[in-house]
Amino acid sequence: xxxxxxxxSLTTFSPSGKLVQIEHALTAVGSGQTSLGIKASNGVVIxxxxxxxxxxxxxxxxxxxxxxxxxxxxxxxxxxxxxxxLVRKSRKQAEQYHRLYKEQIPVTQLVRETAAVMQEFTxxxxxxxxxxxxxxxxxxxxxxxxxxxxxxxSYFSWKASAMGKNVSNAKTFLEKRYTDDVELEDAxxxxxxxxxxxxxxxxxxxxxxxxxxxxxxxxxxxxPAEIDDYLAEVE
Amino acid sequence: MSIFEYNGSALVAMVGKNCFAIxxxxxxGVQLQTIATDFQRIHKIHDRLFIGLSGLxxxxxxLYQRLMFRHKLYQLREERDMKxxxxxxxxxxxxxxxxxxxxxxxxxxxxxxxxxKPFICTTDSIGAKELAKDFVVAxxxxxxxxxxxxxxxxxxxxxxxxxETLSQALLASxxxxxLSGWGGHIYIxxxxxxxxxxxxxxxx
Numbered sequence: 011x012x013x014x015x016x017x018x019s020l021t022t023f024s025p026s027g028k029l030v031q032i033e034h035a036l037t038a039v040g041s042g043q044t045s046l047g048i049k050a051s052n053g054v055v056i057x058x059x060x061x062x063x064x065x066x067x068x069x070x071x072x073x074x075x076x077x078x079x080x081x082x083x084x085x086x087x088x089x090x091x092x093x094x095x096l097v098r099k100s101r102k103q104a105e106q107y108h109r110l111y112k113e114q115i116p117v118t119q120l121v122r123e124t125a126a127v128m129q130e131f132t133x134x135x136x137x138x139x140x141x142x143x144x145x146x147x148x149x150x151x152x153x154x155x156x157x158x159x160x161x162x163x164s165y166f167s168w169k170a171s172a173m174g175k176n177v178s179n180a181k182t183f184l185e186k187r188y189t190d191d192v193e194l195e196d197a198x199x200x201x202x203x204x205x206x207x208x209x210x211x212x213x214x215x216x217x218x219x220x221x222x223x224x225x226x227x228x229x230x231x232x233x234p235a236e237i238d239d240y241l242a243e244v245e
Numbered sequence: 246m247s248i249f250e251y252n253g254s255a256l257v258a259m260v261g262k263n264c265f266a267i268x269x270x271x272x273x274g275v276q277l278q279t280i281a282t283d284f285q286r287i288h289k290i291h292d293r294l295f296i297g298l299s300g301l302x303x304x305x306x307x308l309y310q311r312l313m314f315r316h317k318l319y320q321l322r323e324e325r326d327m328k329x330x331x332x333x334x335x336x337x338x339x340x341x342x343x344x345x346x347x348x349x350x351x352x353x354x355x356x357x358x359x360x361x362k363p364f365i366c367t368t369d370s371i372g373a374k375e376l377a378k379d380f381v382v383a384x385x386x387x388x389x390x391x392x393x394x395x396x397x398x399x400x401x402x403x404x405x406x407x408x409e410t411l412s413q414a415l416l417a418s419x420x421x422x423x424l425s426g427w428g429g430h431i432y433i434x435x436x437x438x439x440x441x442x443x444x445x446x447x448x449x
Contacts, residue, residue, distance in 0.1 A: 109338070112330070
């Protein structure tokens, strides 16, 4: 990456042993809109705030939650354009796996390869780390899985996690409410309540996005109407 | 003489009831001269997956090494064995990579997939998969093997009967082919065990 004048890495160690660029990337993530994920016994739910800069923006055209394969989806906190690039690369890697093995890529493998891409950008010439943290939700032969991937390229498997603004309140809320045998429907309610905790203004189907994957292994983004139904149930 | 007939080979795999058997001859020749009478054509990828490689022996060796390499990395990354169907897709992809300078091999893949169902398939030298429900054949004795298997095959054979049938089919076919023979190697694989036997046939 980069021509000969920029073939050195912009991400270099500080004397204290930190990679300052990655710390700054995490700050960028921490000031992004809240997103969260919950792994249930029979599926995974991921959700995010969708605060648009103006009421004139066509909210249907903004899709913060994307699918990577029919059975794996992803949401982010941080910089939208960086997210788009990662989604594109991950989709390509998933398809390459399928082309070689004629089998759907397992969630762990896709997460590992995406994390490897993110790590590359912390050690290559002329590039900066990605300013997003991803929450990858999938259902494969190993069951429902939820992974978080950070700008450094480290990834963790979570039972429930949150990212972005308000992350500590959201995580505390999730810690209190999470049980190992929670079902998908309950998890969706919990996700909505967690988002509500830190939400400024009136929450509705138009300013949050929710997606689920159940035992049918089909990643589905809920429509605003479906979200409104869940919101009504939660009231 | 065609490049596929340089070393001589006979390979066959057959499906039974929750089991499969794969057999090969043991001759390695250089055109009409016999060099070895104990040549291994069938290799184990893992306990439930075998591959036999007919055709040019050097390409068979290299292809086997490449496949073992890929499978070992797969095992390390995914912490599981490859399913036979997945492996067959991998073999097909590897062969097609060399579409305009191919490996002169015809592989025969046999394995037990999920639910212990037997899976067999063969591909041509550039990766066209051929799945079959009963038997697949490869090698210089291929045509005779087709005839013998067609005549002797019965569906849902138990391991012992499958062994008898496959041995008879192999030995009968290699007798009609001057480039393969000198006995046989047969593996019978069930969900619980793998039995390996050497067959004694006409030593010519």
